[in-house]
Amino acid sequence: MVNLTPNSSFSLTLRLQIPNRVGMLASVTHAIANSGGNLGQIDLIEQTRHISIRDITVDAASTEHAETIVQAVKALPDIKVIDVYDRTFNLHRGGKISVTSKIALNSVSDLAMAYTPGVGRICTAIAQDPEQVYHLTIKQNTVAIVTDGSAVLGLGNLGPAAALPVMEGKAMLFKEFAGLDAFPICLTSQDTDTIVETVKQIAPVFGGVNLEDIAAPRCFEIESRLRQELDIPIFHDDQHGTAIVTLAALINSLKLVDKSMNEIRIVINGAGAAGVAIARLLRKAGAEIILMCDSKGILSLQRADMTEQKREFAVETLGSLADALKEADVFIGVSAPGVVTPEMVRSMAHDPIVFAMANPIPEIQPELVTNDVAVMATGRSDYPNQINNVLAFPGVFRGALDCRAATITTTMYLEAAHAIAELVSPAELHREHIIPSVFDKRVATAVANAVQRAARQEGIARS
8 A cells, every 4th residue: 555644755845936916825735735745834035016036845645646746836826936946855965964073173282182183192102902992082972874775774775875874863763862973885785705704804993883774695694703802882773773762662552451462473574684583582571482484484394495594583474464363462573565454454453463574665554453452553653652773773882882891782672671671660561651752851861871781791792
């Protein structure tokens, strides 16, 4: 099913010249509304006795929908469309991040200390005591965001250049939510050995590495090898960030329906990086009955197409996603749009929990099953209960870097998930509020503290 809900990712601004007569602006807003656009801000840019020039912001549902809205306005008599701005493209124009100095260079003495000759003393100090790199450089607060562009969002193998806007956005989130300086590293190779070696070569600059948008199953080997060969935190956000937030949301959802983790039947659709990581973390959290499906149905030992990661969750049963969902308590989707029907949801156990996290179009539109589910969550910001990785990864890295953790462990994931869940108090908890907002400033601090506690308990904190 195609989603027709306007949203800010397809936002545009129309600059219009409108006759300065009663009812002319109303004709514009009426045309936009009739075309299905969602009106935003209206700004008066210039006005004379005869005309006014206004910027009108409109949310559309797609590129095609945006063009329909523009054409509807152009068709109005006496209305002149001066320009149309795609607000998302404008936001990205020139890039979204920059590097700035922390100190001013106002004199020769400033330059002598920041650069040559004074900087030589700092180099010598680090050469004599390598630990000083954490105190005398950016390393202790810097994360590399590494991708090969092989699995960009839900768009597929777009390559490193097309992946860069996502990595820039990730860097913004690290800075905004955890005060960490992160930088995009988009690699031209999709060879596992080359990626591992490249990350090892650049590691001296960074306190941690966030792997991003690398396709399964290579992502599993890349993360595993880097963790073995480097002594800084390595974290594949598509796996573990998703798993942490999903577990947090499930912990609170189960409180609402009064069910236990070890008793529920969970169906996960999507057996890639996110699906496998979610299943692994749910097992660690106490889940005992997990059926995982891919595009061919239930992962079954009777199938001959199982990867090592898929075999980990294979069962004797053969069947479709519809078969798996019968009497299931929980559905978790990290797969494809529209693969779940209302009838499939109605076949689930009483008080079903549905996390349809495919983006931008979920496995099932929430409005189709409003009265059939106890809890509904998606990956989208325009529905309640957005399961968003930004609740996890900034705090995970903040905590790991602050205590100089040598690695990131499953215990840290579990503690991070519980910290996120606990930020929703019993009084606040309801079916449309199972996890905190991504703008809740308590989240990164709570997650960081939980990660540090776990690191100290496991004896892997080095400061």
